[in-house]
Structure formats: structure tokens, C-alpha cells
Amino acid sequence: MLELHPAFKATLEQNLLNYISTRGGESLNLAQILTRGTAIDGGLFVPEKWPSVSQTQLSKLLTGEYTEIAGRVLELFGADSLATNSITDVVSKAMQAFPQPVGPPVTQLKKGLWTLELMHGPTLAFKDFALAPLAEIIASTLMHENRQATVLCATSGDTGAATVSAFANRDNLRAVVLFPEGGVSEFQRKQMTTTGADNVLTLCVKGDFDACQHMVKALYQTDAAKAYGYTAVNSINLVRILLQTAYYFRTSGLIKSKTGNASNFVVPTGNFGNVYAAYIAKQMGAPINRLIVTSNDNDVLPRLFESSIMQGNTTVKTISPSMDIQVSSNFERLLWHIKNGDGSAVQAAQQSLETNSRYTLSETEMQSLTTDFQALRCTESEANSAMQHMQNKFNKTICPHTATGVHAYLTLGDDSEAETIIVETAHPAKFSEAVAKATGITPTVPSHASQLMESQEVMHSVDANIQAVQATIDDFFS
Ligand SMILES: *Cc1c(COP(=O)(O)O)cnc(C)c1O
Numbered sequence: 407m408l409e410l411h412p413a414f415k416a417t418l419e420q421n422l423l424n425y426i427s428t429r430g431g432e433s434l435n436l437a438q439i440l441t442r443g444t445a446i447d448g449g450l451f452v453p454e455k456w457p458s459v460s461q462t463q464l465s466k467l468l469t470g471e472y473t474e475i476a477g478r479v480l481e482l483f484g485a486d487s488l489a490t491n492s493i494t495d496v497v498s499k500a501m502q503a504f505p506q507p508v509g510p511p512v513t514q515l516k517k518g519l520w521t522l523e524l525m526h527g528p529t530l531a532f533k534d535f536a537l538a539p540l541a542e543i544i545a546s547t548l549m550h551e552n553r554q555a556t557v558l559c560a561t562s563g564d565t566g567a568a569t570v571s572a573f574a575n576r577d578n579l580r581a582v583v584l585f586p587e588g589g590v591s592e593f594q595r596k597q598m599t600t601t602g603a604d605n606v607l608t609l610c611v612k613g614d615f616d617a618c619q620h621m622v623k624a625l626y627q628t629d630a631a632k633a634y635g636y637t638a639v640n641s642i643n644l645v646r647i648l649l650q651t652a653y654y655f656r657t658s659g660l661i662k663s664k665t666g667n668a669s670n671f672v673v674p675t676g677n678f679g680n681v682y683a684a685y686i687a688k689q690m691g692a693p694i695n696r697l698i699v700t701s702n703d704n705d706v707l708p709r710l711f712e713s714s715i716m717q718g719n720t721t722v723k724t725i726s727p728s729m730d731i732q733v734s735s736n737f738e739r740l741l742w743h744i745k746n747g748d749g750s751a752v753q754a755a756q757q758s759l760e761t762n763s764r765y766t767l768s769e770t771e772m773q774s775l776t777t778d779f780q781a782l783r784c785t786e787s788e789a790n791s792a793m794q795h796m797q798n799k800f801n802k803t804i805c806p807h808t809a810t811g812v813h814a815y816l817t818l819g820d821d822s823e824a825e826t827i828i829v830e831t832a833h834p835a836k837f838s839e840a841v842a843k844a845t846g847i848t849p850t851v852p853s854h855a856s857q858l859m860e861s862q863e864v865m866h867s868v869d870a871n872i873q874a875v876q877a878t879i880d881d882f883f884s
Pocket of ligand 1: 532533564674676678681807831832
């Protein structure tokens with residue numbers, strides 16, 4: 407059994423954290439939010455404060471294997487409340503499915519420039535780092551509590567694949583995955599439809615990702631939610647984000663020890679979960695300078711940075727479908743921070759987003775936002791050039807999502823004060839058509855991810871309304 411470092415045990419008592427809704431209501435512990443989606447008031451759970459971290463603890467968060475660091479992070483955030491065995495053991499079990507269980511490779515491309523390769527997991531996207539351990543944690547607590555649950559997940563492709571892989575064929579658990587018709591790559595769709603697991607229902611929704619996400623949020627508020635034990639594993643699930651925080655600690659620690667410098671992370675962004683994980687690590691003392699958010703033509707965040715106005719647009723389909731999002735759910739968490747924890751101010755802003763399709767940030771709020779973040783968009787032709795650049799200059803094949811990050815780096819140039827780390831969010835083989843078109847190279851699917859794909863696809867087509875979705879769920883599991 408993996409033991410927790412004494413430096414962590416000693417201070418756990420002081421770290422009994424509460425989680426509150428970004429809109430002001432509820433106060434729960436980590437176990438209570440593990441299987442919860444949104445709070446009752448529609449907000450997202452955030453830790454009331456950041457756990458206090460001593461220098462000794464910080465140094466232990468910045469070195470070691472992914473599993474140990476993830477265990478330490480979860481301990482700091484209140485894993486004691488979870489009805490599981492050692493949290494580190496549980497995470498460790500999940501990591502066995504990864505080709506590099508020690509953690510994602512951090513590769514130097516040239517002086518000042520690195521990539522963080524998050525795309526080697528079982529389904530070839532960074533989502534595996536959160537979902538594989540999350541599934542193990544949920545399964546373990548359900549077993550201890552003798553409960554059942556149904557995981558609901560709206561996906562633009564990669565979350566669905568990672569969810570299906572992580573939850574297929576588990577006792578006590580069912581999974582329902584909603585993806586937008588025509589909005590995922592063939593590879594992603596097959597990952598979701600070929601497991602043959604009878605505890606997994608894959609729904610092809612006649613609508614876009616935002617419609618899928620909206621329905622998942624709405625399903626939690628229905629009568630069926632209790633009967634099925636609906637559980638969120640979208641990036642609105644905070645435990646998932648905490649698991650991602652671990653690789654930002656590890657990577658920035660590694661870079662600091664090798665170069666003496668802090669890290670700027672360039673994060674291809676959709677729902678703002680991955681980059682929010684980096685923000686948490688920074689707030690807790692990781693040597694991180696700036697967080698650079700990149701988007702494709704669905705540029706809701708770059709437009710916010712330019713105009714101070716948060717305003718969604720119609721989602722357009724791009725070659726980076728996992729970022730085809732106009733409602734960045736997790737941004738509400740950052741909004742809570744930049745509004746200094748004022749739940750009613752967040753409530754008002756989100757209300758305005760619902761009714762007027764927009765809210766505006768004040769000058770002070772924009773200042774607070776741009777202290778840590780900047781945002782850049784990347785068009786399809788810029789993404790193609792970025793893929794070509796990486797191929798020609800570094801002989802490295804990247805996916806179209808990562809390409810938006812490379813484009814941002816090419817636009818901004820080197821930072822004299824920090825190392826730049828481009829986060830590789832998916833394997834190019836998941837998007838081989840777009841990659842081949844840009845570079846002339848057809849990426850090879852790694853062997854650990856190529857099984858299943860030949861099996862028969864099973865999915866159900868459904869209209870974008872919650873009655874239709876619930877009826878299909880009832881039918882499938884009856
Ligand atoms: C999910 C995903 C993103 C966006 O991440 P968020 O946490 O939603 O911001 C980017 N790239 C890939 C490949 C993804 O799967």
C-alpha cells in the first residue's frame with residue numbers, strides 16, 4: 407500500500423475543506439461533491455479557500471510520480487471524507503491502464519520550449535488522466551457504500567471516449583454518453599460505440615455540444631435523477647479537475663528543477679476545465695507564470711479578453727471538435743474568483759448570460775483576469791500551418807487541438823522570463839483526416855488504443871430534448 411507522506415498527514419486536520427456553490431448556496435465536503443453535478447442553485451462547486459500548503463508539502467507536490475502527486479493533491483482537498491482505501495492506491499490502480507504510469511512525458515523541443523504529452527492514455531486524450539482515476543474512485547466509494555449510480559456525460563468526443571473506457575463493464579455503475587450528431591471524428595465515435603458493454607448507452611443527439619451539455623445539466627434536476635443516481639463526470643466535476651491539477655504540479659516542478667525557470671502553459675481550451683486545473687496549481691504555489699488559453703473559430707474566450715464581454719455565438723464545426731464550444735462551463739469558477747467569491751454577483755452574471763446571452767466584466771475584473779491569463783484564437787488555416795511547422799521543424803506530428811497552442815506560441819514568441827509548455831491534448835491519430843490533409847502524414851494509432859475499433863458500433867439516435875433522452879435511457883436499462 408502506498409503511504410501518504412508524513413508532511414501531509416500532519417496538516418490534514420487544518421485542511422478540512424468545504425465546497426460551496428459559485429452562486430452562493432450549499433456547503434459540502436469532497437465525498438459529497440464526488441458524484442454531484444451542479445449545485446442546487448445551478449452553480450458549480452468551488453473550494454471555499456485554497457488548502458494551505460507548507461514549503462515541505464509544496465516540494466512534495468512538485469516531485470515524484472503522477473500517482474503520488476494526485477494522491478497528495480486529493481488529500482489536501484479532503485480525500486479523507488471519501489469512503490475508499492488509500493486514495494493513492496485507488497489512483498495507482500487506474501494508472502495501470504496507461505503506457506507510462508509514472509506520468510505524462512515532458513519533452514523539450516528547443517531552448518525555452520517544451521510539450522506536455524497528455525495524449526498517451528487509453529483513449530489518446532488528456533481526459534484519461536481525470537476519468538480513469540475518477541471512475542476508480544467512484545467505483546470504490548459505491549462499493550463501500552453499497553450504492554449504484556449512473557454517470558451522465560455530454561461530450562464533444564474525447565470525454566465520451568474516456569468515460570466509456572473508464573466505466574465500461576463495471577458493477578454498480580452505468581454510463582450514458584451524449585454526443586452531437588456529426589460533431590465528433592469517426593475515431594472518437596467508434597471509441598464510444600464499440601465496447602459492447604451493456605452498462606453503457608451511447609446517444610447520438612440531433613443538436614450541438616452545447617445542447618448536449620444543457621440537457622445533462624437539466625437531467626440532474628428531474629425526478630429520474632434520484633432513481634438512477636445521476637452523477638456528473640463532465641469537467642464540471644471538481645474531482646476530475648483536481649486530478650488534472652497533479653500534472654501541472656509535476657510538470658512545472660520538473661521544468662523548474664531542470665531550468666530554474668517558471669512555466670507558461672499554453673492550453674487548448676473548450677470548457678475551461680484543463681486550464682482551470684493549471685490555475686489551481688498556480689494558486690497553490692506551483693512555479694507557473696502565465697496561462698495562455700487558445701481556441702479555434704469558436705472564440706468565446708478570446709472575444710471576452712478583447713471586449714470584456716462574455717457572449718456565446720453559434721457553434722461552428724472545426725477540425726478541432728473537442729473545442730467546438732461556446733459555453734465554457736468552468737469559466738464560472740474563475741468568475742467566482744475574480745468576483746472575490748461573491749456568489750450573488752456570479753448568480754447575476756450567469757442569469758444575464760441565460761436571459762440576455764451576455765455579461766460584461768468591469769475594468770478591475772478584467773485586470774484580475776489578465777493577471778494570470780491571456781487568450782488567442784486560431785483559424786483552420788493557422789492550425790494547418792502550425793501542424794506543418796511542427797512536422798518540418800521538429801518532426802513531430804500533432805493533433806489539430808494542440809495546433810491552436812502551437813499557433814499561439816508562434817504568435818507570442820519566446821518568453822525571456824519563463825519556459826513555454828504547449829499542452830498536447832490529444833493524439834494526432836484521433837484526427838488523422840485533418841492531420842493528413844495538413845501535413846501529408848497519416849499518424850499511426852498506438853497499439854494499446856487500436857483494439858475494439860473493428861467491432862460492431864452500437865448507438866441510439868435521439869432528439870435534443872430531455873423527455874426523449876430520458877425515455878431512451880428508461881428503455882435501454884429496463
Ligand atoms: C476536452 C479537450 C479540450 C478542451 O479542454 P477543456 O478542459 O474542456 O477546456 C482540448 N483538446 C482536446 C483534445 C480535448 O479533448
